[in-house]
Amino acid sequence: MFISINDHNIHVALHGSADDPALVLLHSLGTSHDVWQEQVRAFSRTHYVICPDFRGHGLSDLSRTPVTIEALAEDIVALLRELGVDRFHLAGISIGGLVAQCVAGALPDRVRTLTLFDSNIVSLAPQMWKDRAAKIRADGLASIASGVLARWITPQALETPFGRGLATMLARMSSEGYAAGCDALAIADCRPHAARLTMPVSVAVGELDEATPPAAGKALADAIAGARFSIIPGAAHIPLFEQAAVVNNTLEALIREP
Template sequence: MFLDIDGHCQHVALYGSENHPALVLLHSLGTCHAVWERQIRAFSKSHFVICPDFRGHGLSEVSRTPVTVEALAEDVVAILAAIGVNRFDLAGISIGGLVAQRVAATLREEVRTLTLLDSNIVSLAPQMWKDRAAKVRAEGLAAIEEAVLSRWTTPQGRRSEEGRGLAMMLARTPSEGYAAGCDALALADCRACAASLIMPVTVAVGDLDEATPPQAARALADAIVGARFEIIEGAAHIPLFERADAVNAILRGSVEGG
């Protein structure tokens, strides 16, 4: 599905029956809705799975205005209103987890459960993200490709078909789309959202995640009253393929527990 959101053409992938409970999945920087492929397969028979492509990612247009976590959350809220979804489970990974926090704080009565994977509550390295945005704008995405991919999976996962698929997602992301996401991550601060997250919240992180280390995810969980914290063994920053069974179990426990 393609929608006009704030003057931008945005793509949303939809799976399953609209008669089923809605599950919204928000992807990481430099990927797209397809990063959730293993979760879509697991949940689309029981849920109406909604996977937006953020601005400048997947099939969505590159933003013509500055990108922030708040702006991306506003896009998701508008997408859900356009589709007519007013009660849903929500999950996000990495920047998708930051956006999910904003969405959940805005629609706190509509969000049944919130699952945050390999994410954080406030920017961990503002200057690094600013420098990375500048480098990508000056030299292109290929200039940082190796550094990014080395953190997304384990070395074994990198060599798998799905690891190669992740590399293709990154390579096909427009340089400006990625750089704008870096801008958003440099300014990201969801600390004010924590008190509004009244739904059941699960925070999970790979024990090998160097991009969002377990201590950062732990700090996120500690900031949210009643949040459950889980470690995904043997997982790097994007465990959605490599540790799909563990991720699916966490997500199923979250939505069924809610």
């Protein structure tokens, strides 16, 4: 469905029954709500699964104002208000993990659990993200697409059905939408939210992730009191398909915890 939020048309995919506990899933840079297909299939039988497209991604509008992690989080908060969702489980991957931290920091009493995949707490390479945004605006997203895809999944997964699907997802991504996400990642800093993340938190990162290495995931977990940390064996930056069983078990373990 489409909802007008903060002067932008935002697309959100809804799965399952609104009578079930809500689970909000926030995607990575250059993908869309479709990146969570394996998790939707696993959880929509028991949860109301809410998968938004960020500005400039999927079917949502390109942003008409500068994109920041905080602006994306404000969209999610407004979206949940429009949907009438009070308490919810929350998970995010990559930039979605940063947005999830910001949402949870704003709504600590409403977020039941927080699961962060292949994410970090503060920009790891501000100048790199600025340079990447400039290159994309000059030469188009296709100029870096092969390098991006090589970080998302392992080499042996590139020619699998989901590997080709991710390549198609990236090919259909707006260059400006991706560049605006790079702008947000260049200045991302979720450290002010860490003390407010008092809900159960789990941080998991791919063993082979070069975009947000295990050390970055460990630093994120260490900054949040009581957060658990785990490595996803054999996974790169987007393990949601390639290691779906481990991802689903990580989500399930936190959600089902009393």
